[in-house]
Amino acid sequence: xxxxxxxxxxxxxxxxxxxxxxxxxxxxxxxxxxxxxxxxxxxxxxxxxxxxxxxxxxxxxxxxxxxxxxxxxxxxxxxxxxxxxxxxxxxxxxxxxxxxxxxxxxxxxxxxxxxxxxxxxxxxxxxxxxxxxxxxxxxxxxxxxxxxxxxxxxxxxxxxxxxxxxxxxxxxxxxxxxxxxxxxxxxxxxxxxxxxxxxxxxxxxxxxxxxxxxxxxxxxxxxxxxxxxxxxxxxxxxxxxxxxxxxxxxxxxxxxxxxxxxxxxxxxxxxxxxxxxxxxxxxxxxxxxxxxxxxxxxxxxxxxxxxxxxxxxxxxxxxxxxxxxxxxxxxxxxxxxxxxxxxxxxxxxxxxxxxxxxxxxxxxxxxxxxxxxxxxxxxxxxxxxxxxxxxxxxxxxxxxxxxxxxxxxxxxxxxxxxxxxxxxxxxxxxxxxxxxxxxxxxxxxxxxxxxxxxxxxxxxxxxxxxxxxxxxxxxxxxxxxxxxxxxxxxxxxxxxxxxxxxxxxxxxxxxxxxxxxxxxxxxxxxxxxxxxxxxxxxxxxxxxxxxxxxxxxx
Amino acid sequence: xxxxxxxxxxxxxxxxxxxxxxxxxxxxxxxxxxxxxxxxxxxxxxxxxxxxxxxxxxxxxxxxxxxxxxxxxxxxxxxxxxxxxxxxxxxxxxxxxxxxxxxxxxxxxxxxxxxxxxxxxxxxxxxxxxxxxxxxxxxxxxxxxxxxxxxxxxxxxxxxxxxxxxxxxxxxxxxxxxxxxxxxxxxxxxxxxxxxxxxxxxxxxxxxxxxxxxxxxxxxxxxxxxxxxxxxxxxxxxxxxxxxxxxxxxxxxxxxxxxxxxxxxxxxxxxxxxxxxxxxxxxxxxxxxxxxxxxxxxxxxxxxxxxxxxxxxxxxxxxxxxxxxxxxxxxxxxxxxxxxxxxxxxxxxxxxxxxxxxxxxxxxxxx
Numbered sequence: 050x051x052x053x054x055x056x057x058x059x060x061x062x063x064x065x066x067x068x069x070x071x072x073x074x075x076x077x078x079x080x081x082x083x084x085x086x087x088x089x090x091x092x093x094x095x096x097x098x099x100x101x102x103x104x105x106x107x108x109x110x111x112x113x114x115x116x117x118x119x120x121x122x123x124x125x126x127x128x129x130x131x132x133x134x135x136x137x138x139x140x141x142x143x144x145x146x147x148x149x150x151x152x153x154x155x156x157x158x159x160x161x162x163x164x165x166x167x168x169x170x171x172x173x174x175x176x177x178x179x180x181x182x183x184x185x186x187x188x189x190x191x192x193x194x195x196x197x198x199x200x201x202x203x204x205x206x207x208x209x210x211x212x213x214x215x216x217x218x219x220x221x222x223x224x225x226x227x228x229x230x231x232x233x234x235x236x237x238x239x240x241x242x243x244x245x246x247x248x249x250x251x252x253x254x255x256x257x258x259x260x261x262x263x264x265x266x267x268x269x270x271x272x273x274x275x276x277x278x279x280x281x282x283x284x285x286x287x288x289x290x291x292x293x294x295x296x297x298x299x300x301x302x303x304x305x306x307x308x309x310x311x312x313x314x315x316x317x318x319x320x321x322x323x324x325x326x327x328x329x330x331x332x333x334x335x336x337x338x339x340x341x342x343x344x345x346x347x348x349x350x351x352x353x354x355x356x357x358x359x360x361x362x363x364x365x366x367x368x369x370x371x372x373x374x375x376x377x378x379x380x381x382x383x384x385x386x387x388x389x390x391x392x393x394x395x396x397x398x399x400x401x402x403x404x405x406x407x408x409x410x411x412x413x414x415x416x417x418x419x420x421x422x423x424x425x426x427x428x429x430x431x432x433x434x435x436x437x438x439x440x441x442x443x444x445x446x447x448x449x450x451x452x453x454x455x456x457x458x459x460x461x462x463x464x465x466x467x468x469x470x471x472x473x474x475x476x477x478x479x480x481x482x483x484x485x486x487x488x489x490x491x492x493x494x495x496x497x498x499x500x501x502x503x504x505x506x507x508x509x510x511x512x513x514x515x516x517x518x519x520x521x522x523x524x525x526x527x528x529x530x531x532x533x534x535x536x537x538x539x540x541x542x543x544x545x546x547x548x549x550x551x552x553x554x555x556x557x558x559x560x561x562x563x564x565x566x567x568x569x570x571x572x573x574x575x576x577x578x579x580x581x582x583x584x585x586x587x588x589x590x591x592x593x594x595x596x597x598x599x600x601x602x603x
Numbered sequence: 604x605x606x607x608x609x610x611x612x613x614x615x616x617x618x619x620x621x622x623x624x625x626x627x628x629x630x631x632x633x634x635x636x637x638x639x640x641x642x643x644x645x646x647x648x649x650x651x652x653x654x655x656x657x658x659x660x661x662x663x664x665x666x667x668x669x670x671x672x673x674x675x676x677x678x679x680x681x682x683x684x685x686x687x688x689x690x691x692x693x694x695x696x697x698x699x700x701x702x703x704x705x706x707x708x709x710x711x712x713x714x715x716x717x718x719x720x721x722x723x724x725x726x727x728x729x730x731x732x733x734x735x736x737x738x739x740x741x742x743x744x745x746x747x748x749x750x751x752x753x754x755x756x757x758x759x760x761x762x763x764x765x766x767x768x769x770x771x772x773x774x775x776x777x778x779x780x781x782x783x784x785x786x787x788x789x790x791x792x793x794x795x796x797x798x799x800x801x802x803x804x805x806x807x808x809x810x811x812x813x814x815x816x817x818x819x820x821x822x823x824x825x826x827x828x829x830x831x832x833x834x835x836x837x838x839x840x841x842x843x844x845x846x847x848x849x850x851x852x853x854x855x856x857x858x859x860x861x862x863x864x865x866x867x868x869x870x871x872x873x874x875x876x877x878x879x880x881x882x883x884x885x886x887x888x889x890x891x892x893x894x895x896x897x898x899x900x901x902x903x904x905x906x907x908x909x910x911x912x913x914x915x916x917x918x919x920x921x922x923x924x925x926x927x928x929x930x931x932x933x934x935x936x937x938x939x940x941x942x943x944x945x946x947x948x949x950x951x952x953x954x955x956x957x958x959x960x961x962x963x964x965x966x967x968x969x970x
Contacts, residue, residue, distance in 0.1 A: 073711050093968055159795050161848040176774075177794045266795070266833045268965045275968040281701050283801040283836065283967045284957055285726040289704040372846045372869055396673070396695065461712040468712035551709065552666055552695050552716035567698060567836045568672050569843030 050422065050437040053480045054444060057455030061302070064295035064458055073291060073461070084296040093275075094300075101271040101301075104185055104192075104260065105253035109246055112193035115351065116200035117242070122344035124208035127334045129341055134348045136590075141355035142198040143589030145541035146191075147558060148578045150262040151565050152359030153191050155366060157182035163362060163375060183267040192259050194355040196249060203248070207241040213333045240315060247312040248445075251305045255448035257544040262566060272301045273450040277548070280454060291458065298451040309446035360582060367575035387576035397577065399553075400560040403471050404540060407556060411478040412536035416528060418479065419486025424516065426487070427494040428502065438491070441483035452477060453548025469551035477545045482535040489534070493527035494520075530592050537588040540581070557581055651743045652903065656687060658896035664691040665897035668720040670699040670884055671859065672839050675917075682913045683904055690897050698837045699884070700802050703729050706889045710735055715891035718898035723804065724882035725950040725957070727758060730889070737888040737895060745903035751921075753885065753945065759906045760883040762914065763922040764856045765934065765941040766805045766838070768874040769864075774851040781852065781874050784809065784823065793830045798841045798853035801834035801967065803960030805841075805854040807880040807944070810956060824963040834966045845871055858919045861933045865918070873937040880942035882950055883921070 065084050067077040088094050119138050122128050141149075157164050159177035168179055181187060215237065219229040257273040264274060279294035337344070365375060368383040391397050419441070425431070426438035444452075456477045460468040467473045497520065505515045521528065543558040550559045557577060564574035659665070669676040673694045680692045697705075699722030707729070709715045730736050736757035741747050751760045768787075770780045781787050787797060799805045806824070813820040833850055835841045842855035846869045857879075863869040886905065888898045904910045914920035915930075922931040922941060934941060944953060961967050 073708065076711070097968065158849055160850060177796065181795075183795065265801075265836070267831070268834060270968040278967055280704070282704065283700065283834075284961050285700040285723060285802045285804055285954070287700070287704075287958070288707065288729050372867075374848075396693070457708065461708050464713070466714060469709060469714045469716050551705070551714075552668075555695070563696060567840055568696065569840040569847075570672070570674075571843070571847070 107189035112196035137352035143586035408539035415482035423490035449544035662894040798850035803957040875938040878940035
């Protein structure tokens, strides 16, 4: 854990205090504060801060607003077709950000986006617009739609487990529905919601591919994209400025670290607001009466915008000839040519193989390390045993683009043949999987009574045998679920793979990035995106559903 | 750079191309595959090529960086593979501006991942300063014209990439299409309707004006920036944006516009905005390349008269003097004057100019 986390962060700090305008950090000979002076005296930094803040706050506001609404519909009302709506709401969870962005450029680019063409013909407007996905609101919309299912998973439990007697007491005392919600429900929900707000603010600040794809055409940059362009300069003849990138990285890391600190504090304090008692109960469901269609419309609309339309437009683009329009006249021209091109392209096969090897290895190593860290934290009585798990938690505060930069610096300066290979990506992805993996395995260990291990120990069974023969069979369901979650996350990961890309270690996400962002080969990129989104969605949906069902049963 | 210098280069390249034109211009068919165990060639160059091929065979592969798309370079690579079947050619695509930073860090990490990289010549200056490109006497294994060998044999120019302005004919009528740089400032093109390369290289046609009056060009770019132009990562992105109608006007490289208009019949036409100035695309072998002999073999063939025939047959390659080759004719037909930039001091000026364009237009997160 120490190896995975401290050298990258250390070298990031080191590069931020080296004069690296034309050099690599380890080539520079002197320490300097010039990078910090440049960053803090530059108007650009404050613009980046403002853009990042607007983007992150907007994303969390919209995403959490929708997640709260959907959680309330599903947990506290008598909405019909609950199971179907639950599936529709969780469906977007596995759609990679890069693919969602690709689809939305086709749907809402100001010139010939499908929505804009339709709106212009209906409203008699002129081009461009009226919608513009290349904007901060556009970035917020796409990111928020991706966040809704995971936000729902995080907060739905609070809605479902709120003691209804408190609300009933309010109503008995004459309080109306609004007052009850404002004075009783909201204070009960606040700690959990605040924790969710902080956690997702950090995640929104880290998002790279969506601002990169939707912000660049309108010259909108946030911190994550500024770091990327500092080391992958757009200008011909310009060199990577690792010092500037490292300093941006330290600023972002500091802000994210502070937020994670407050998150940890709130999560601890949230336990003071315990509303689940030993009594069995089911919260009273609110009768929606003739308004039952509202949740159905809202959640179906969300599914259509987040999954159905993006997938359909990508499917169309993958089947239609390049440069053709969406029209009935194009229907006879649809073909599988793009899929044939994908199958005939050896570099795409290499990318597919790399992706599979990376995702599988990351899944196995990630879940094994997470299990060990969780076991030490939950079960071991050794002094300092919880340190690995706490270190894993720290990784949550390290944005992907910062971690990618840090790994470049570490492995380019080490004599190990890791830089440029698939293994640098595996190491980076394992590192980022630890916070998720340890959370999942902590919960699993807590559900197993330590008596079983104590009995094994009393009978003279060793630690390893106990872990393998007693804990693992009991934990197997969580272990496999953790593996599938990390595997699926690695399949759709873009930021780290793009940062660490070299010839030969390309993944499908990187291939998609170059095909779409740089070559604008929309047809071939869509032919890769459609099967990829189906695979990642099915896998991720399976894990999310199992987790929700298990939590429901518990 | 002076017009005299560029005229001199025109003459030199013209002689080479006229010779090529006479010996079967546009014939993309490669010569028969070189036998692995052929009898020893009598010609010293052929002997050197055979020796290089034998060394390359031991390496077995070569990794090619495509500055444009792999798809457009594939016929060239296929022709090489047909001649040298024992060398497996793989290719990857990356914006040429991103390659030198990559080479620098890969050399430092001791793991160079490509054998041949390419980029317009101003992009290679950082590598030249660090001495990170392999020097080689190309005349030993290729009939390359000496005028296309630069920096002591480190760099080989093989393709002109003038930028041309194009418009989507479904969205813009011929009468409305911009004809001058000033026309691009027309209010009708405001709002994400003009696509240009974010590196600023599409504006090198303004270099002659910049030399006369820097402030005038800066003012022009500031006004153009207010049109909310769309910055693209690569020229192929611009070509596709215009072709698909995402942007009605854009400035892709000429050969892509040529291929789309003449071969794929895309609804696109050229705006006669000129002049256009640019350094040629040049190839080099990074020091530490995994297959250096195979790289030398591929480059020797690429810049030879045989390789040039293949490139020209695809509507690419060198376009000077005007009117030689289909691609060159295409530029002349559309009234595009092209200035080729190759001198080091001019390349340094291009770098400064592009930084100014990026900063003025706000294309990258700057200061």
